[in-house]
Amino acid sequence: MKYFIFDVDGTLIDTEKMYMLPLHKTLLENGYDFSYEDVVKLFGITSMDTVRILGVKNPVDIRDQWFAKIKDYTQYAHVYDGIEDVVKKLHADPTIKTAIATSKVEAEFHRDVTKFGLDQYFDAFVFSNEIKKGKPAPDMILKGIEKLDADPAATIYIGDTKFDLQAAHAANVQFALAGWRTKKTADFADTDYDLKTPADLLTIQ
Numbered sequence: 165m166k167y168f169i170f171d172v173d174g175t176l177i178d179t180e181k182m183y184m185l186p187l188h189k190t191l192l193e194n195g196y197d198f199s200y201e202d203v204v205k206l207f208g209i210t211s212m213d214t215v216r217i218l219g220v221k222n223p224v225d226i227r228d229q230w231f232a233k234i235k236d237y238t239q240y241a242h243v244y245d246g247i248e249d250v251v252k253k254l255h256a257d258p259t260i261k262t263a264i265a266t267s268k269v270e271a272e273f274h275r276d277v278t279k280f281g282l283d284q285y286f287d288a289f290v291f292s293n294e295i296k297k298g299k300p301a302p303d304m305i306l307k308g309i310e311k312l313d314a315d316p317a318a319t320i321y322i323g324d325t326k327f328d329l330q331a332a333h334a335a336n337v338q339f340a341l342a343g344w345r346t347k348k349t350a351d352f353a354d355t356d357y358d359l360k361t362p363a364d365l366l367t368i369q
Contacts, residue, residue: 165368166313166343168254169305172206172266172273174324175342176247176282180207181240186233187214190226200266210298211266243280252343253366255285261312265304265321276330288312300330305337320368322359326351340365347353 173179184204191198198218200354206214211231215223255262263286266273270291277283288311295303305321308314321332323351332339340357341348348358357368 165307165318165320166259166310167263167319168365169265169299169308169312169319169321169337170251170261171208171323171325171328172264172268172277174311174345175322175328176251176264177243177277177287178279178345179240179241179276180345182200182234182237186242186331187230188235190230190233191218191220194220194226194229196220205216208267208299208323210250214221215300218235221276234299238276241276243282244342244362248342250281250362250365251282251285254305255287257280261287261314263290263292263308263312265308267298267304269293270282270343298326302335305331305335308334309337310315320357320363329355340368 170176184207188198188200188203194344206217211227212223215226220226251262254262261292264298268276268291270293273291288308290304290307290311292298295307297303309316309319316336319337320340321328321337322340322342329339333354338356340359341352341355341361344361348355
């Protein structure tokens with residue numbers, strides 16, 4: 165593979181609790197009887213898709229309340245062990261290009277990712293405000309391919325949810341499961357690479 169496109173949340177950075185704890189709290193405050201397990205299943209898609217799937221009334225208001233709380237949970241976010249070393253090595257290889265394609269809007273990306281310094285290891289970035297449809301639609305991966313001027317046959321998308329897998333295959337690229345967060349289940353039967361650690365990325369040909 166010559167083109168590596170990465171998801172962010174649950175792949176590069178562990179942001180599950182940073183996002184889902186305040187969402188769960190917001191739902192409870194508004195009288196919705198969702199468990200944490202209910203909401204975490206929607207981790208990794210856009211915020212508006214999340215609240216719409218949950219079927220809440222006034223989804224924009226719920227989303228705004230949710231996002232106003234996130235600043236109080238940023239201490240939960242951290243880069244997964246081994247990630248920085250791997251993306252640094254990939255970026256240093258002149259035959260390889262790397263990109264990020266994330267459900268975050270650009271402002272969220274800068275809030276959550278640039279503080280860790282990971283952005284220096286990527287050649288291109290795709291944010292959800294640049295595309296029409298979020299995952300599982302292929303739009304953001306196709307935009308990443310466009311920005312990298314990549315060959316889809318030599319491109320792989322690395323993610324941690326079934327939405328990432330569906331988006332990758334809809335874009336006709338291979339998919340690698342970030343197994344340091346998500347274990348392979350029946351939802352990932354069509355996964356092309358089941359990675360155990362970030363370093364496994366360096367063995368993909």
